[in-house]
Amino acid sequence: xxxxxxxxxxxxxxxxxxxxDELEEWLSKPAPGVSETLARREGDILxxxxxxxxxxxxxxxxxxxxxxxxxxxxxxxxARFSEPGLREKLxxxxxxxxxxxxxxxxxxxxxxxxxxxxxxxxxxxGSTGQEWLTWAMNVYLPGLVxxxxxxxxxxxxxxxxxxxxxxxxxxxxxxxxxxxPVGEYAQSCLGRERIFEHFSHQYGTPVLIARLNYAVETxxxxxxxxxxxxxxxxxxxxxxxxxxxxWQGDANGWMLRCLDHCQCPPAVLNITGNQTLSIRLLAKxxxxxxxxxxxxxxxxxxxxxxxxxxCAAGLFGPPQVTVEQVAEWVAxxxxxxxxxxxxxxxxxxxxxxx
Numbered sequence: 001x002x003x004x005x006x007x008x009x010x011x012x013x014x015x016x017x018x019x020x021d022e023l024e025e026w027l028s029k030p031a032p033g034v035s036e037t038l039a040r041r042e043g044d045i046l047x048x049x050x051x052x053x054x055x056x057x058x059x060x061x062x063x064x065x066x067x068x069x070x071x072x073x074x075x076x077x078x079a080r081f082s083e084p085g086l087r088e089k090l091x092x093x094x095x096x097x098x099x100x101x102x103x104x105x106x107x108x109x110x111x112x113x114x115x116x117x118x119x120x121x122x123x124x125x126g127s128t129g130q131e132w133l134t135w136a137m138n139v140y141l142p143g144l145v146x147x148x149x150x151x152x153x154x155x156x157x158x159x160x161x162x163x164x165x166x167x168x169x170x171x172x173x174x175x176x177x178x179x180x181p182v183g184e185y186a187q188s189c190l191g192r193e194r195i196f197e198h199f200s201h202q203y204g205t206p207v208l209i210a211r212l213n214y215a216v217e218t219x220x221x222x223x224x225x226x227x228x229x230x231x232x233x234x235x236x237x238x239x240x241x242x243x244x245x246x247w248q249g250d251a252n253g254w255m256l257r258c259l260d261h262c263q264c265p266p267a268v269l270n271i272t273g274n275q276t277l278s279i280r281l282l283a284k285x286x287x288x289x290x291x292x293x294x295x296x297x298x299x300x301x302x303x304x305x306x307x308x309x310x311c312a313a314g315l316f317g318p319p320q321v322t323v324e325q326v327a328e329w330v331a332x333x334x335x336x337x338x339x340x341x342x343x344x345x346x347x348x349x350x351x352x353x354x
Contacts, residue, residue, distance in 0.1 A: 013321060016332045020339065023218055028060035028093075030068060031253025031320060037260050038062065039069035041153075046114035048102060048145060049121030049157075050077030050095075051086060053220055053341060058118070058252040059095045065256065067094075078102065078111060079121075102141055108148050116259055117152040119145055122192070124159075125343065127185040128353045138188035139195055146199035153206045153262040155255060156196050160213030160244075160270065161186040165303035165350065168242050168276065172308035175211075175268045183352015197266050206262035210255055212271040213307055215248040216326055218333040220341045223323075226279060227330050228340075230286040230294045240348045241279050241300030244272040244307055247321035254316050261315065270307040273319055282327070289331045301350070 017023050038045075045062050047055060055077065063075045076096045081087040087097045100107045102121055123137040146154070163173035164180030181187045193209050200207045216223045222243050229236045246254075254271050261267055283294035313319075333340075346354055 013325065015328070017218060017329050018336070024057055024060070027057035027217060027249045027252065028064060029249060030061055030065035031250060033316060034061065034065040034253045034256050035069040037257045038065045039071055041116055041259050043115035044074040044076060044112070045116045045118065046112065046149075046152075047075070047077045047118045047120060049079055049119065050090070050097075051079030051081055051083060052120060053343070054215055054248055054252065055079070055120050056086060056090060057248065058120075058255060059090060060093045061249075061252045062256055063094045076112065076114065102145070103136060105144055108144055111148070113151070114149070115152050117145075117149045117154045118157075118255065119154055120157045122157065122189070124185055124354050125346070126354075131184045134185060135188045135191070139191035142192045142195040143199070146196050146205065150199060150203035150205050153259055154196065154208075155258045155262065156192070156207060156209045156266075157255070158193055158209050158211045159186070159189050160211050160272065160305060160307040161352070162190045162193065162211060163305065163307065166306055167302060168300075168304050168306070170306070172244065172276065172306035173270070174308045175270055175311060181352070182350075183354070185354050186352050200264045200266050204264050206264050207266035208258045208262045209266050209268045210258055210271050211268065211307060212251060213305065214243065214245050214272070214345060214347065215251040216245045216330075217248045218329050218338060220343055220345070221245065221248075222345055222347050223282065223327055223330045224334075224340060225344050225347065226282050227286045227327075227334055230283050230292055231290055231334050233292065233295055235295045235297040236279065236283050237348045238279060238296055238298045239301050240304055240350055242276050242304040242306060243279065243347055244275070244309070245277065245323060245326075246271065246273040246319055247326050250319040250321060254312055257316055269312050269315075270309045271312055272307050272309045273323060274309060274313055275323060276306060277323060285327065286331060290335075305347075
């Protein structure tokens with residue numbers, strides 16, 4: 001990791017990120033190929049569940065890429081918008097917004113038609129104890145959406161949690177591997193996939209199911225989780241000793257490019273980085289950066305939640321941003337006291353309880 005804050009060439013990424021505005025500018029900068037995809041796709045883009053950690057910058061990237069492609073279209077983000085100021089921020093960047101409870105069928109029916117739908121709504125954290133709500137969001141809602149937008153192309157956000165834990169040396173689960181979800185959250189995510197699959201078969205809807213794990217940036221993600229523990233001297237559990245990550249800007253770009261690859265029956269694509277990362281080695285790297293010795297708890301298990309994204313890399317090329325670069329951004333962010341979402345990923349959970 002480098003400590004200086006000098007900028008690289010104008011079209012490259014910075015060596016440091018200093019502010020939230022700068023961060024979101026880079027997260028929403030159209031990745032290679034996104035403008036070409038959106039030039040090919042006709043009509044508006046409707047993003048359901050835009051209010052999460054990833055939705056706002058994906059929506060902004062869709063708008064920026066459409067403008068770069070010279071395609072006049074609406075990018076419409078739908079969410080409850082419980083975060084103060086988010087709706088206004090999106091609208092300042094040209095993204096139209098609709099405040100809605102997607103579980104309300106009447107409200108869903110009133111949403112505008114769009115030929116391109118990105119489904120991001122879902123529930124993970126807090127599932128334990130409120131499993132009923134998790135199943136409603138992750139299985140019942142997809143059924144409503146799949147029927148309502150049966151004439152659209154739909155990119156569905158899913159998760160690598162639908163896979164079982166696999167041997168570390170395997171290189172990660174592949175799209176052709178049978179699912180084996182652990183815990184009710186992961187089971188409900190497989191339910192989401194099956195519901196979209198059902199309605200794709202029924203109506204001929206072109207769908208792509210994107211299994212993401214894990215997107216990272218400076219305000220949240222596995223790299224931040226590990227770095228914060230090193231910084232604070234908190235023991236780092238090693239039982240889930242290996243992970244995959246991808247810079248959120250790259251994940252945004254890949255998700256938008258998935259609109260080119262929707263099909264019936266649905267396509268499935270793993271979305272993550274191209275490395276199997278050791279939590280121990282990540283912590284040691286942060287320790288060297290901070291001048292602090294990491295504290296570890298336990299030992300690595302021979303299995304982990306890992307995905308093989310070679311198919312996505314074959315379609316879209318490798319991620320633009322390396323893990324080393326994101327780690328440097330995260331380290332600098334922590335040192336300068338940058339804001340975070342204060343939402344640990346719980347990547348270390350091996351029992352599927354979130």
